Structure formats: structure tokens, C-alpha cells
Amino acid sequence: MEYRRNFVETRPVIALDFSSDKEVYDFLEKFKGQRLFVKIGMELFYKYGPEIVKQVAENHDVFLDLKLHDIPNTVERAMANIAELNVALTNVHAAGGVEMMEAALRGLEGSNTKLIAVTQLTSTSEEQMHEFQNIQTSLLDSVIHYAKCTEKAGLAGVVCSAKEARAIKDATSEDFICLTPGIRPAGAEVGDQKRVVTPADARKIGSDYIVVGRPITQAENPVEAYENIMEQYNS
Numbered sequence: 532m533e534y535r536r537n538f539v540e541t542r543p544v545i546a547l548d549f550s551s552d553k554e555v556y557d558f559l560e561k562f563k564g565q566r567l568f569v570k571i572g573m574e575l576f577y578k579y580g581p582e583i584v585k586q587v588a589e590n591h592d593v594f595l596d597l598k599l600h601d602i603p604n605t606v607e608r609a610m611a612n613i614a615e616l617n618v619a620l621t622n623v624h625a626a627g628g629v630e631m632m633e634a635a636l637r638g639l640e641g642s643n644t645k646l647i648a649v650t651q652l653t654s655t656s657e658e659q660m661h662e663f664q665n666i667q668t669s670l671l672d673s674v675i676h677y678a679k680c681t682e683k684a685g686l687a688g689v690v691c692s693a694k695e696a697r698a699i700k701d702a703t704s705e706d707f708i709c710l711t712p713g714i715r716p717a718g719a720e721v722g723d724q725k726r727v728v729t730p731a732d733a734r735k736i737g738s739d740y741i742v743v744g745r746p747i748t749q750a751e752n753p754v755e756a757y758e759n760i761m762e763q764y765n766s
């Protein structure tokens with residue numbers, strides 16, 4: 532079946548998982564003025580706070596990945612602070628519940644930031660989910676359950692493995708965003724990721740955004756690695 536696709540972000544979102552701001556700016560320099568889509572996560576945020584987000588957002592689109600998961604009131608108030616940064620995307624954990632996700636959205640009111648929710652981390656395997664989370668459905672069912680709850684709360688989409696993107700869109704809507712980390716070019720080191728997909732397959736299955744960290748940031752030539760991954764994703 533041919534599916535309608537409204538929007539796909541053709542640039543891989545680069546996870547800036549660096550321990551210092553110097554490494555971040557040295558890395559971004561290599562791309563010579565290109566406007567990138569980058570992800571700032573806990574590692575940088577807990578060290579440099581909103582300042583690094585503001586700095587990077589001057590020249591790049593930013594996904595602020597802080598994965599909020601707390602009581603609704605706390606999440607709403609934290610999101611109101613994130614709203615001031617006007618980043619393109621930010622996230623919460625769907626496991627926080629529908630009420631928490633609705634509160635997060637209220638906190639973001641007035642900003643242009645899209646809110647998405649993490650379903651099951653791409654570093655979680657089916658067995659780990661059964662054993663540690665004591666969820667006895669299949670991992671796919673769990674991910675779809677969280678996606679439906681996220682849709683019900685009114686969020687723009689989810690973070691999931693590309694493996695699940697097609698099933699999520701079938702269970703929600705074609706426009707429901709599937710942002711997918713756990714991307715590995717064929718033969719690349721997998722590291723702690725469990726549910727990995729190649730850039731080309733991610734696009735075929737239905738990712739709207741791919742997030743790529745180490746295969747680019749740890750590459751000998753990060754610009755070349757970025758361009759190769761972008762080409763595979765868009766071919």
C-alpha cells in the first residue's frame with residue numbers, strides 16, 4: 532500500500548553527546564556554516580544548562596532531549612522553562628502517563644516546540660522489558676500502547692525504534708511523528724543499542740526523523756560519515 536507522507540526531515544539529527552562545549556563547537560565548525568539538525572541531551576544540559584541550547588540554536592535546529600518523567604505539576608513547570616528556549620523538538624517519557632503528557636503540553640503553550648514521547652528506549656530488548664519492567668506483552672504491543680496514549684494526550688509523536696515506525700503509524704495516523712534513534716549503518720558498532728536499523732531501512736519503514744550519534748561523532752571524518760548516512764537515508 533502507498534502511504535501518504537506529509538513531511539520527512541531529510542537531515543539526520545546529530546546527537547551532540549560530548550562532554551565539553553569546546554568539543555561541540557569544534558565539531559560544528561567542521562560543517563562550515565551548514566544548518567544542521569542537532570540533539571542536545573542530558574550530558575551537555577546538566578553541565579552548561581540553557582546557555583548552550585541558546586548558543587547552538589542560533590545557527591542550527593535543536594532537539595532538546597531531556598526525557599522528562601515526573602509528576603504532572605513538576606513536568607508542566609519544567610516545560611514552561613523549556614518553552615522559552617523555542618527549540619524545534621523536546622521530549623518526555625510516555626511511561627509518565629497521559630496526565631503528565633497533557634501537563635507537559637500545557638507547559639509548552641505559546642512556543643513552537645513540538646513535543647514527542649519516548650516509548651521503549653532503543654537500548655531495551657524484548658527480554659529486558661519482560662524481566663526488568665515486568666511487562667508481559669510483546670515489546671511491539673508495549674510501544675504501540677505508549678504511542679496510542681501519546682496520541683490521546685495530544686502530542687506530535689513518539690521516539691521509538693525504526694523497526695516499530697510502520698506499526699505505530701498504522702495504529703495512530705500517518706502524520707504522527709516517529710523519531711528514531713538506534714540507527715546504525717551496516718557493519719557499524721552497535722554499542723549499547725538493541726533495536727537498531729540502517730538509515731535506508733529506517734526511511735523505508737517510516738521514520739520521519741533519524742537520530743544518529745556515535746556513527747557520526749566518533750567517525751574519523753564526521754562530515755563524510757554524516758553525508759554518507761544522509762545519502763543512504765534519502766536514496
Ligand SMILES: O=C(O)c1cc(=O)[nH]c(=O)n1[C@@H]1O[C@H](COP(=O)(O)O)[C@@H](O)[C@H]1O
Nearest residue numbers: 546596651652653690712713742743744745
Ligand atoms: O530520546 C532519544 O533521543 C533517545 C531515545 C532512545 O530510545 N534511544 C536513544 O538512543 N536516544 C538518544 O539517541 C542518541 C543515540 O546515539 P547513538 O547510539 O550514539 O547513535 C543518544 O543521544 C540517546 O540518548
